[in-house]
Amino acid sequence: MSEPVTAGPAGWITLPDLSEKLGVSISKVHQMIREGSLLAVRRDGIRLVPAELVANETVLKHLPGILTLLHDAGYNDEEALRWLYEPDETLGGNAALGLGGDRAREVKRRAQAAGF
Template identity: 50%
Template sequence: MSAIPAAADVLAPDVEVLDLPEVAERLSLPVTRVHQLLRDGQLLAERRNGVLVVPADFLAAGGVVKGLPGTITVLRDSGYSTEEILRWLFTDDDTLPGTPIEALRGDRGREVKRRAQAMGF
């Protein structure tokens, strides 16, 4: 079994995060399935105070925010690290407006993915 990938603590302290058992509970999955989602790049985690946590904004009613796994894949394929992806998802962009994760949650995923693809060039 491979290690669970995690970024350093790169997000602002006010970003709400959930530990892995909380993520599992919200997704109605066993925690081992959450580990697999992290290994597969469907979710991202950071290590905050020694604990693996996932941003709460990555979860929506019924699952992972639509478009997030694809956006992560596009950015990873372009060579971005987990830390860089997390920073980008939570950085304000006046042209969206808001952050890319807010845009994904607001059903503007197509624009977020287009921007992610453009960053790879």
């Protein structure tokens, strides 16, 4: 089992709160996690989603593609979380923060390279 990420999100959202924020059922949130469109990890027995990965009433546009690339490269959810939150000032602080802006293409390129 992987160690939990040390540097991480500034905040977390529970699945019921995320369901409400996105305006979808809790089962839809679980489906998004199963399909790899959304990242959730357990902390103290509760599944949580990094708050930065959800903008307004939607998941960040490029997140599902990035998660697919990382999972295809063999990353589990904890490792994907660690990769997204690894400090990197060239991406505005880390890859997760880079997803929300003009650095998204570079984040995707780096995720593609992670498999090699």
